[in-house]
């Protein structure tokens with residue numbers, strides 16, 4: 065299992081899924097029904113067992129799966145679950161629906177790997193008996209996709225959302241704007257997408273999400289207990305906006321659409337009121353599309369913005385986000401400004417910035433480029449990716465502890481971990497998958513599993529077993545030589 069559960073007690077027997085098995089849910093709750101249906105939809109194509117979701121007021125007869133909300137098992141929290149499997153019943157309980165959803169991922173992972181295929185496979189469909197109690201170490205377990213450098217369509221995002229859900233991740237951060245493209249429709253500033261969405265790195269056709277498409281992604285993620293956090297990067301990384309509305313441009317040059325990969329040359333006009341009118345409109349429309357708590361305002365690499373302009377700009381924009389009812393996430397440079405209450409600092413480059421954030425009372429989201437950037441190459445022979453921060457082989461990506469990386473940043477200062485995929489070098493789903501997998505599984509485990517239960521030697525065997533699962537899910541993962549992918553036996 066990945067991520068490794070907090071506690072597993074095996075009892076040595078087995079439960080057989082048969083064509084008599086159904087998924088019973090406690091009472092007529094729409095949310096439980098949807099979670100039960102997610103499990104049925106994942107298991108039915110491969111097993112052909114025709115599992116149905118049925119409401120019940122009591123524990124069901126032997127041979128079935130039972131999902132129930134138990135109420136108040138405080139150790140499990142909002143996302144934990146208890147899974148008790150006997151030879152008669154698979155019983156999953158949790159305080160909240162999110163816990164049940166994470167628990168059904170465990171049920172999937174306890175079944176043979178072929179269960180993940182979408183065509184009918186030969187059984188038997190046996191699950192080992194025992195009890196699992198499980199809950200996450202960090203509340204924020206995320207990944208980021210840069211859809212600005214290369215655009216990725218709605219189906220690519222949905223695919224990634226399902227893959228993240230399988231590993232119990234709960235946040236997807238979308239980097240929606242950069243020098244090379246603006247990817248979210250803003251109705252009050254239509255040229256952002258009409259012009260600014262037209263291209264991407266390398267000169268491809270780019271693209272953007274209409275607000276309707278975006279809401280569809282948000283809902284799809286929500287149904288999988290994943291929160292979407294939208295990012296509009298500013299005051300730098302704004303060439304696409306300036307190329308669409310020249311009055312926003314602050315670097316004194318004419319902004320044309322840009323298809324290269326340099327960073328740090330663009331800036332909004334931080335002293336012009338029209339810039340704040342623009343930002344307020346964007347934040348208002350985005351906040352209305354966002355059920356999650358956070359909006360990300362970037363703030364990284366604003367090399368074309370003077371620091372004396374950067375500071376009041378970031379302070380003012382934070383207040384604007386709060387005025388629209390949201391909290392702020394921003395890259396670590398924000399700590400050079402005033403970090404407002406509830407703003408979370410995303411550590412990517414400079415520990416001293418993150419430490420400044422902590423000193424101002426902020427929580428830190430851990431995305432250190434040297435450890436957690438999915439766009440870093442595995443080694444010098446990697447086809448895709450960059451290596452400005454590091455080469456990150458699968459062991460290096462796994463072998464670190466967010467609470468033990470920077471002495472001044474302690475566990476209580478950390479909201480969680482996020483692994484970003486920047487897309488300068490990848491534009492197709494399969495290319496992105498090659499960088500994301502298998503490292504994402506390691507980041508999922510770092511976010512979920514207590515540090516004292518993690519070690520590479522144990523993880524690499526479990527990861528080897530996930531090779532078959534990733535293949536069954538048609539994921540184009542990097543077959544690291546550090547892992548013996550041919551190991552067939554489940555551990």
Ligand code: NGO
Nearest residue numbers: 327364365395412439450486
């Ligand atoms: C940096 C930069 C991005 C690049 C990325 C490439 C941050 C926060 N800003 O990370 O614009 O795409 O590196 O690894």
